[in-house]
Amino acid sequence: MRSRQRMFAAVMRLLLKCLRLGRRRRFKLVRQVEQLWHYGHLCLRSLLYNSFTNGDVVLDSLFEPVYWLVDHVTRWFGVVFVALVIGLTSSIVAIVYICLLPLILQTYTPAWICWHLAYGHWNLIMIVFHYYMAITTSPGHPPQAKNDLTGVSICRKCIAPKPARTHHCSICNRCVLKMDHHCPWLNNCVGHYNHRYFFSFCLFMTMGCIYCSISGWEMFRDAYAAIERMKLLDKERLQVAANQTYYQTPPPTFSFRQRAFHKSVVYLWVLCSSVALALGALTLWHAALITRGETSIERHINRKERQRLQKKGKVFRNPYSYGSWDNWKVFLGVDVPRHWLTRVLLPSPHLPHGTGLSWDLPPCVTEQRAPLLAI
Numbered sequence: 001m002r003s004r005q006r007m008f009a010a011v012m013r014l015l016l017k018c019l020r021l022g023r024r025r026r027f028k029l030v031r032q033v034e035q036l037w038h039y040g041h042l043c044l045r046s047l048l049y050n051s052f053t054n055g056d057v058v059l060d061s062l063f064e065p066v067y068w069l070v071d072h073v074t075r076w077f078g079v080v081f082v083a084l085v086i087g088l089t090s091s092i093v094a095i096v097y098i099c100l101l102p103l104i105l106q107t108y109t110p111a112w113i114c115w116h117l118a119y120g121h122w123n124l125i126m127i128v129f130h131y132y133m134a135i136t137t138s139p140g141h142p143p144q145a146k147n148d149l150t151g152v153s154i155c156r157k158c159i160a161p162k163p164a165r166t167h168h169c170s171i172c173n174r175c176v177l178k179m180d181h182h183c184p185w186l187n188n189c190v191g192h193y194n195h196r197y198f199f200s201f202c203l204f205m206t207m208g209c210i211y212c213s214i215s216g217w218e219m220f221r222d223a224y225a226a227i228e229r230m231k232l233l234d235k236e237r238l239q240v241a242a243n244q245t246y247y248q249t250p251p252p253t254f255s256f257r258q259r260a261f262h263k264s265v266v267y268l269w270v271l272c273s274s275v276a277l278a279l280g281a282l283t284l285w286h287a288a289l290i291t292r293g294e295t296s297i298e299r300h301i302n303r304k305e306r307q308r309l310q311k312k313g314k315v316f317r318n319p320y321s322y323g324s325w326d327n328w329k330v331f332l333g334v335d336v337p338r339h340w341l342t343r344v345l346l347p348s349p350h351l352p353h354g355t356g357l358s359w360d361l362p363p364c365v366t367e368q369r370a371p372l373l374a375i
Contacts, residue, residue: 075171078187082135085185092212092271093124095264100216116215123208129347130201131186139191140177140356142166163357165320167297177356180295192356196331199290202283209276213269220269223262230254230262290331293321322365329364 104116144160155162155175162168167179169189178192190198233254289295294302298320306316321327328334333343333350343350353362 078184081184082187085131088271089127092268095268096120096212099261099264100219100268103219119211123204123211126204126347127201127208130197130204133349134183134190134194134197134201135186135188137188137194137197139179139189139195140193142175142177142357164359165295165298165356178295179297181297192352192354195295196333196352199283199286199331202279202286206276206280206283209272209279212272213276216265216269216272219265223265226254226258226262227266230259291324291327293318293327293330320359322362326365330362335364 104113108116142161142163144158153162154160155166155168157168157170157173158175160175162175163177165178166175168175169179169182171182172189176189176191178195180190180195180198182189183198186198188194286296289299292299298318302316302318309316322330330353332339333348333352334340342348353364354360
C-alpha cells in the first residue's frame with residue numbers, strides 16, 4: 001500500500017514538474033517573440049526616420065515611379081514634340097501665305113497691307129529665331145572638375161560641385177546652371193544661357209497667335225458659315241439623288257479649292273486661339289516669376305523657406321531679386337536704353353549676365369545689394 005502511495009506521489013511530482021517546465025518555456029517563447037517584434041519595429045523606424053520628413057516627402061516618394069516614367073517618356077518623345085511644333089507652325093505659315101495673303105492684297109487698303117506685311121514678318125522672324133536658339137543653345141552646365149567655385153554643394157547624383165541656383169535634371173541626367181525646367185517642346189533644359197530665348201519664344205508665339213485670331217475672326221465666321229452651307233447642300237444633294245426627276249435641278253456644288261480654303265481658315269483660327277490661351281497662360285506665369293527674380297524650381301524652394309521663417313517671426317528676402325524693373329533688365333540683358341531696341345525688339349544672340357557659377361551684382365542694377373549667397 002505504501003509503495004503504491006509513493007509511486008503515485010512520484011508520478012504527481014513529475015507531472016507538476018513537467019507542467020511548470022512547459023509553462024516556463026511557453027513564457028520564454030512569448031518573451032522572445034515580443035523582443036523580436038520590438039527590435040524589428042525599432043529597426044524599421046530607425047531606417048525611415050528623418051527630421052525633415054513631411055507630407056510632401058511622402059507624396060514625392062509615392063509618385064517616384066510616375067516621375068521615372070515621365071522622365072523616360074519625355075526623353076524619347078522630345079524629338080517628336082519638336083517636330084510637332086515645327087509642323088504646326090509651318091502649316092499656319094503656309095495657310096497665311098497661300099490662302100490669306102492673296103485675299104489681304106485684294107481687299108485691304110495700302111496702309112493695312114503695309115501693317116500686316118511688316119508686323120507679320122517681324123513676328124515670324126522673332127518666333128523662328130528664338131525657337132531655334134532655345135533648342136540649339138546649351139543651358140549651361142557646371143564644370144566636372146573641382147576648382148575655386150565659392151558657395152557650392154555636391155550633387156548627390158553627379159557627385160560633382162553644384163553652384164548656387166544649379167539643379168540636377170533627371171531627363172538630361174546632368175546638372176543645369178540656373179535651371180528652370182526641362183521643356184519637352186524644346187527637347188532641352190531651360191537654364192542660364194537659353195532662358196531668355198525660351199521666354200521670348202513663348203511671348204512672340206503668343207503674340208502671333210493672338211494676331212492671327214483677331215485678324216482672321218471675320219474670315220473664320222465666313223468660313224464656318226460656308227462649311228455649314230456645304231453640309232446642308234450635301235444633304236440636299238443626297239435627297240435629290242434619291243428622288244430625282246427630270247424637272248429638278250441639283251443644288252450647286254463647292255469646288256475642292258473652296259472647301260480646302262474654308263477648312264484651312266477654320267483650322268488656323270481654332271489652332272491659333274487654342275495656343276494663344278494655353279501658351280499665354282504659361283507666358284504670364286513665367287513673366288510673374290521673372291518679375292520676382294526666381295525660377296520655377298526656386299519658387300517652391302522660396303515658398304518653403306518663407307513659411308519656415310514666417311513661423312519664427314522673420315521675413316524672407318530673395319537674394320537674387322533686385323526689384324521688378326531691374327529683374328527684367330537683368331533677364332533681358334538691357335544695360336543701356338538702346339538695348340530695348342537692339343536686344344529685345346530685334347533678334348540678338350547676346351549672352352546673359354554672369355557665368356551662372358557665381359552671382360555678382362549686374363552692372364544694370366541701380367540699387368546696391370548685399371553679396372549673394374547660395375540657396
